[in-house]
Amino acid sequence: MNEFFALFKKELKTCFLSPVTYIVMFFFWVLTGANFFWLLWQLIGGSPLSVAMQMMFGGPLLAIALPIVVPLITMRLVAEERKQGTFEALLTTPLQVPFLVLAKYFSALIYYMVLWLPAIAYLLMAGKLPGVPGFPDGGAVLAGIFGVMLVGSLYIAIGLLMSCLSSNQIVAAISSFAVLFGTALTLTLLAYNSQSPSLRIIGQYYSSYKHMMDFSRGIVDSRMVLMYICNSAWVLFVAIKVTEAKKGS
């Protein structure tokens, strides 16, 4: 367990000392700012509160940004170690592969949650706005943050798996973008645009855009929670197995 914390601390440090981190942060914060601006316009335009709140965590801008931002966070995690050869140095210490993967996973998840910090600041600001009583709704905000974390945990697990599969960061980033964006787009299209009712139901079950909309309105469906936790867990399991198999290659 000590090894886990040693690597976890080091990963966090590396992450927050890297320029890429701040470039990603800048663009994501610009997007969340634009998103908030859009939300305010909706309120001014007279949209009901529940609809405006959906914008907070589930706006289309963010739904498009996440499949781009997550690969940028996860691409270097394992691929860089392998490229530099430090992977060998790590695995000849008592550190075990599952702890290696988990330490990297949780450090990335923490950075991902830091990316969402401005959203909380916006909500505090919005609370001070005159003429919008009952905004923001505390429960909905908590559910929204929880939802963001669940979606992020799955996305990061997928990004990490792609980073485990390749020793090239660019390949890792592009393949995770392809998987994340491809599935998110397909499932959202199925959920909202499909003609066949059965496909539509499948889409609604799996589309993270749809889930974010629900979470933002304060709806926490335990089926969704379970789905995200299970999916993240098995993707991480595959990542661990891939890393073990690729040891020495």
Place this chain on the structure above:
Amino acid sequence: MIKVNSVTKKYPARLAVDDISFEVSKGEIVGFLGPNGAGKSTTMRMIAAYLPMDSGTIEVAGFDVATQSREVRRRVGYLPESCPLYADMRVDEYLHFRAELKGVNRYIRKTRVNDVKEQCGLTEVGKRIIGQLSKGYRQRVGLADSLVHDPDLLILDEPTVGLDPFQIRQMRDLIRQLAEEHTILLSTHIMQEVEATCQRIMIICDGCIVASDTEANLHRMLQQKTVVEMEVLTSKEEFEEKLKQINGAELRMVSEQPHGWIWVEVETLSPDMRVDLFKLAVEQGWTLRELKEQPHSLEDIFVQIATGEGATL
């Protein structure tokens, strides 16, 4: 300390290590010598519990590498060939991180890091960023890292590769100092390095161990054929003619020098040909300027063994 028992490792395209067995006892300093791609690194990686083997067993300090790999890794300090480091970390920071990762108790971590820094001559550069250090210093950081948890066994994969002659000498001295407290297995394809540092030499070629002995013994085994060099004042033809009087002498090379001198190399199976050659010169009334036996270098031994000439081994 190390027991390797019929270990085989296959890569998809080739057989890297073919059924090797050897033992290294505690306190020994053993050099692994072989051409590039002979299987040195693969063997070391298997001992360091990084690569799984296809068959056979390896025991380090009484622990099985395959089933008790964590215990093995606790006791092994391994310096990989390319000496991989995090270029964006500072030396102190890196060594502390590695010490923590290797389970060095936090109460003694600082002392340990300071000790290995002193041992490896890194005290001055503790605050510097690794990426900005010279190759020699980086190699020392790698060595300090492999020492930080005070391992029983040190595995150094080509520790002097890429260093300048001065740094190589420093690194060798350092390794010799370390040998007092640790068992060391080091690999290289540079002969002088093993000659200078190791007590025992293992020559590996195409995945097989072709010789394993002390340097002196390896010399002795191959000493049967010696080469005598001599410089005399006579003509090439005359020398060739008269040399036939000596049984078993074979002319290996002859070259003409200025002012009528010739430089010859005579190969022979007899233990000492110098006396015969001296007598020949006296008989013929040749003026003799130099006469000496060529020492066998480890390089000869290595080439002979690697090319299969050392059939006696």
